[in-house]
Amino acid sequence: MNEKSSGRSAERVPLSRERVLQSAMAIADDGGLAGLTIRSLARSLETKPMSLYHYVRNKDEILDGIVDAIFNEIELPAAGGEWKAELKRRATSARNVLRRHPWAIALMESRTVPGPANLRHHDAVLGTLRAAGFSLALAAHTYALLDAYVYGSALQEASLPFDGPESLAEVAGPMVEMFSAGDYPHLREFALQHVLQPGYDFGDEFDFGLDLILDGLAAHLPKPADGVDAGAA
């Protein structure tokens, strides 16, 4: 009746590259990148460090892998849809993903080899833009601008010393006092009169910028051609 030693061993899911990457993400999610070590990863998979090396070449490959997994979580824009709505959806999704996995931002800089999910992603966005009539040049501008904004926003949020509107006061209060000496008058005003006011949430800033950018881009499109008909030619 026994298969190997204990009945428990039967339910032991076999190791796999997928499981390794999944576990790695889970660890990074709640311990930061620093908490992700080969040893901690092995522990969480109930195995030993060196066993992992059968599924990944080295730690860098794990990092590349989880960065690409991130791209898989971001919603792709639909090629047929209205470009502004599609881009907004995609940007918002990307931003939410990066909020959920703040460690990914730091990784993006160091991992220069794009994975398949990353490529698929870029391709879909370009497809949406081209279908909407963006020239190649404008598509390039758009892509650079939007992505910079999304990543930059994520970077900003990740480097804030607080996590949400609640914990803001805990940090900002003491901080304001520190520079009540007279340095940083504008910063002081800004903190006291705006940021620390009830209802302020830094997270809300994202939409303002996103809309401003999308509207600005719309103005660069040759002809919306959404009048009933322009008589044309």
Next chain:
Amino acid sequence: MNEKSSGRSAERVPLSRERVLQSAMAIADDGGLAGLTIRSLARSLETKPMSLYHYVRNKDEILDGIVDAIFNEIELPAAGGEWKAELKRRATSARNVLRRHPWAIALMESRTVPGPANLRHHDAVLGTLRAAGFSLALAAHTYALLDAYVYGSALQEASLPFDGPESLAEVAGPMVEMFSAGDYPHLREFALQHVLQPGYDFGDEFDFGLDLILDGLAAHLPKPADGVDAGAA
């Protein structure tokens, strides 16, 4: 006639926190963050690892220190100047600094305690905005948007697998072939028809976005009041 042992020892500049940080930046500049270790730092200062600990508490303090040094290199906007020009100057300067020190971007995310240069910087930008008539709310939006864009652009450039328009071809050529299989058709078109065309330089994308953002912001200002005179109240 001898002072200590050899005449050479006289010209040995004494260690100091400044020199430690300076050396750290130099090492990071040409070896990346990974090249910056306590030992490599000590070597470059011609001393021994443990000697550094008299000037900094630990490595984290070094990292905080060089991040703040980065902010010192960014041009501050003048409070009196025309806001758009001032913001553009500052954004361009920040972007250039981050290009020169790409490692700084990765650090920004992890270092959550702002240094004095960082604070001074924020204060100056806010001052410029307020002087130009930005409400606190609009100033917050502006700051978030512009910084996100600048940092995001830097992040993008840092994660490119090439360094300039020249080395682009070396990397992109093989890459395009890799997905000539039929996947990523838009990416392929984009690369072949646009990015790989002579004259394309990703670095040029920055200005497009910056101008778009600044123009968009201008539209949010209550009244330029730059007509000869508005009769006013």
Next chain:
DNA sequence: CGAACATATCGTACAAAGTACGAGAATGCT
């Protein structure tokens, strides 16, 4: 001048990390 103290240097050593090497166990195929 010398003793006492402060400041700065650094030798030694340890813990935590990535991973090379190769032995052993498990599994599949004929």
Next chain:
DNA sequence: AGCATTCTCGTACTTTGTACGATATGTTCG
């Protein structure tokens, strides 16, 4: 059953940050 392939992991080496405490180098005061 026997062999080959695949997977597991024990051991050990290297690189890192840095704790601890010893030395050396001024500085001050009697």
